[in-house]
Amino acid sequence: MSVSxxxxxxxxxxxxxxxxxxxxxxxxxxxxxxGLIYNNDITVSLxxxxxxxxxxxxxxxxGVIFFAPLLTMRLLAEExxxxxxxxxxxxxxxxxxxxxxxxxxAWFYYSLLLGxxxxxxxxxxxxxxxxxxxxxxxxxxxxxxxxxxxxxLGVGLMFSATTENQIVAAFLSMSTLLLLWLGDLAGQIVxxxxxxxxxxxxxxxxxxxxxxxxxxxxxEDAVFFAGIMAVTLFVTIRIVESxxxx
Amino acid sequence: xxEAKALTKRYGVHLALDGVTFxxxxxxxxxxxxxxGAGKTTTxxxxxxxMPPSSGTATVAGFDVLDDSMEVxxxxxxxxxxxxxxxxxxxxGYVMFWARLRGVRKAKARVDEVLERVxxxxxxxxxxxxxxxxxxxxxxxxxxxxHEPDVVILDEPTIGIDPQQVIEVRExxxxxxxxxxxxxxxxxxxxxxxxxxxxxxxxxxxLMAEGKPEALRRxxxxxxxxxxxxxxxxxxxxGVLEKIxxxxxxxxxxxxxxxxxxxxxxxxxxxxxGVAAANLPLIEMRPVAMTLEDIFLDIVGREG
Numbered sequence: 001m002s003v004s005x006x007x008x009x010x011x012x013x014x015x016x017x018x019x020x021x022x023x024x025x026x027x028x029x030x031x032x033x034x035g036l037i038y039n040n041d042i043t044v045s046l047x048x049x050x051x052x053x054x055x056x057x058x059x060x061x062x063g064v065i066f067f068a069p070l071l072t073m074r075l076l077a078e079e080x081x082x083x084x085x086x087x088x089x090x091x092x093x094x095x096x097x098x099x100x101x102x103x104x105x106a107w108f109y110y111s112l113l114l115g116x117x118x119x120x121x122x123x124x125x126x127x128x129x130x131x132x133x134x135x136x137x138x139x140x141x142x143x144x145x146x147x148x149x150x151x152x153l154g155v156g157l158m159f160s161a162t163t164e165n166q167i168v169a170a171f172l173s174m175s176t177l178l179l180l181w182l183g184d185l186a187g188q189i190v191x192x193x194x195x196x197x198x199x200x201x202x203x204x205x206x207x208x209x210x211x212x213x214x215x216x217x218x219x220e221d222a223v224f225f226a227g228i229m230a231v232t233l234f235v236t237i238r239i240v241e242s243x244x245x246x
Numbered sequence: 247x248x249e250a251k252a253l254t255k256r257y258g259v260h261l262a263l264d265g266v267t268f269x270x271x272x273x274x275x276x277x278x279x280x281x282x283g284a285g286k287t288t289t290x291x292x293x294x295x296x297m298p299p300s301s302g303t304a305t306v307a308g309f310d311v312l313d314d315s316m317e318v319x320x321x322x323x324x325x326x327x328x329x330x331x332x333x334x335x336x337x338x339g340y341v342m343f344w345a346r347l348r349g350v351r352k353a354k355a356r357v358d359e360v361l362e363r364v365x366x367x368x369x370x371x372x373x374x375x376x377x378x379x380x381x382x383x384x385x386x387x388x389x390x391x392x393h394e395p396d397v398v399i400l401d402e403p404t405i406g407i408d409p410q411q412v413i414e415v416r417e418x419x420x421x422x423x424x425x426x427x428x429x430x431x432x433x434x435x436x437x438x439x440x441x442x443x444x445x446x447x448x449x450x451x452x453l454m455a456e457g458k459p460e461a462l463r464r465x466x467x468x469x470x471x472x473x474x475x476x477x478x479x480x481x482x483x484x485g486v487l488e489k490i491x492x493x494x495x496x497x498x499x500x501x502x503x504x505x506x507x508x509x510x511x512x513x514x515x516x517x518x519x520g521v522a523a524a525n526l527p528l529i530e531m532r533p534v535a536m537t538l539e540d541i542f543l544d545i546v547g548r549e550g
Binding site: 005008009012015085086090245 | 334349
């Protein structure tokens, strides 16, 4: 693994994000939807209940299913379609560096969007005298959804490697993420409690909604998301490598 | 500089390369000739470290393409048949990206230099999506040269561009031969004759012939070839020509005839006499130099 290879790939992808209208549209949608959720949370807090520091992360635990594939669909599918992959694979960089550089760029862009919502929304709460924001709770929820997003981006990148069609890549990753999300509802259809709990442990929500979302940072949940990232990146690297054999 | 030994590549059951052996000396421009699907691109992809051979070995600048792939990739500049671009990048950004990725020191100065060399300096800030095909081709050369590789591998660099640009690209390739070893694939034989020091002819994954263009022509020339134009009834003229001693084969060729003579026999005087004796006016007679094209058709044809 070479840091410089990862860094060069990472830099190109980041500048690509900032040069493409699609990324700005994604950012716009991201801020619009999280803004509405946040606004609603504050409005409700006037009469019904206190603000929920995890309101935005909780929404994103569903929203990321759609945002993450949009950020990753292009990354490898486009290299394949434009045949730049052939040149990349003849450059003196490891296949792993290419995949890692691209993954980190997507995660960085996502972190940036997430960071803005954190700073702005918590900042407004601090600014309003009537609220005493629970920064600790919010921070845990944000760390959770940050890792959750990383795992989702890993899944998205993996499917981007399998096809040269971005739409197909996005569709496959959204479907997979939706399945991982729906798994949370296993208890409603599975009679055995043990089995339902086991299935839930395999889902994204199962490691977020009852821990991070409540302001709880549990190592096992962090390890779960890190594990998803490691597995999807490993598979992605193998898929890219397999291009050489075809 | 390039040594390929018994290179074999299988895609499933399809045998794309079958024991191809050749080499290229430093500073040599080696032409890789063959019809579409002959295995040219596969050969190049193996030499660039893109894919491993199924069997056989290849070394570039003394490094094995399998064991020292990174060293090989550092020393090879590759321009694929269709130059791949990132449409949203600028000319300069694109060349800079490849320079950095290939570990060029003082990348900025080197990029300026190479853009100047392929005459893209004025277009340095243009987006790649707006470049014409000829300019993209030059850009492809720029990225292949930016890290000053020992070996430059060009896959059909003159395909699909206009004649003026074809001449330009050929000129570049000839210049490259001064300080790089160049492997250049084409299916246009006259091009190989003009540009290459030596050619390797492959067909259906197998090496058919190898050598200097002139030597190949001498070696494979099946005999003297003369073009004769005689006024008169085709059948009769043909009959007269066929009877001349030393003539092996007579074929109609446009308004005249192609006469093949036994190797080393000059039948021109006898043709003139024979035709005059038959009272037929001789309009034109000239020797035809065999082009690589003829040789190639001959070889490929023999293979069926």
